[in-house]
Amino acid sequence: MAQSKCSACGKSRFEVREAPYVIGTDLKWNFLQCADCGAVLGVIDFYSLSGVMSRLDRLEQRLGVK
Secondary structure (H helix, E strand, O other): OOOOOOOOOOOOOEEEEEOOOOOOOOOOEEEEEEOOOOOEEEEEEOOOHHHHHHHHHHHHHHHOOO
16 A cells, blocks of 8 residues: 655645634634644635534424424
8 A cells, every 4th residue: 555645845744733713714724734834735624513403302302303
């Protein structure tokens, strides 16, 4: 399997960091970025939608909504 590399600097260390602010949205995001140069390689939802939906389902059951 090939080693993943940053397209900007060629290094292969990555990290997930909370985005400080994304213009046009009030939602929180995480950036997948190079740990060496900081180039953003992808964006990840701050909150897992499946986790949020699971919690909402449990809350609805407790409240007797479903």
